[in-house]
Amino acid sequence: MNDRTEKEVAREVHSTLYSKKTNAQKSVIKTYFDVNAVFEDPIVSVQGHDNIIRQFLLLATIFLNITPEIHTITDTVVAGNHHIVCIDAFIKYRLPLKLLLIRHEIELRTITRFEFNEQQKIVRHEDIWSLKDLLEKLPIIGCIYSGIWRRCTGLVTNQLVILTQETIKAWKYEL
Numbered sequence: 001m002n003d004r005t006e007k008e009v010a011r012e013v014h015s016t017l018y019s020k021k022t023n024a025q026k027s028v029i030k031t032y033f034d035v036n037a038v039f040e041d042p043i044v045s046v047q048g049h050d051n052i053i054r055q056f057l058l059l060a061t062i063f064l065n066i067t068p069e070i071h072t073i074t075d076t077v078v079a080g081n082h083h084i085v086c087i088d089a090f091i092k093y094r095l096p097l098k099l100l101l102i103r104h105e106i107e108l109r110t111i112t113r114f115e116f117n118e119q120q121k122i123v124r125h126e127d128i129w130s131l132k133d134l135l136e137k138l139p140i141i142g143c144i145y146s147g148i149w150r151r152c153t154g155l156v157t158n159q160l161v162i163l164t165q166e167t168i169k170a171w172k173y174e175l
Helices: 006-017 024-032 049-062 129-137 140-174
Strands: 034-040 046-047 064-076 082-094 105-114 123-128
Touching: 006 046, 006 064, 006 105, 024 034, 024 049, 046 049, 064 105, 082 129
Parallel strands: 034 123
Antiparallel strands: 034 046, 064 082, 082 105, 105 123
């Protein structure tokens, strides 16, 4: 890594992956990721350079613009001489359509966790973000999810709890 710290490498990798620079994305993955590295987030889990590259190419294809805003970077050494770097950032994704009354930019708080091995290669890249936050920010889906779906789910689960409690009471009474 040319005397660069894992923190410096993680900052470069993060700012490159969350951009539209597809050639640079391929380069940082091939340079800094182990060949068997794993990338995962709440929706996907993939392994290997080519599969990880495809995930970030997909983002670059879907969105008009991707802008990361890093707030903090922390690091620590863990068992097995692995180095963990965590980046807390807000990433703005601009949708290709700008329709009247529909939000065309999604800002998602993301905690990115890079795990470096003894050879200073990234063996695991995990993005942690809230599926709720994402769904609420999507055009049309957000209104349905937050306004209807979550409330209905709450009503249904409450009724299931009441039904279960009443069934248990009745069963105990029978005994």
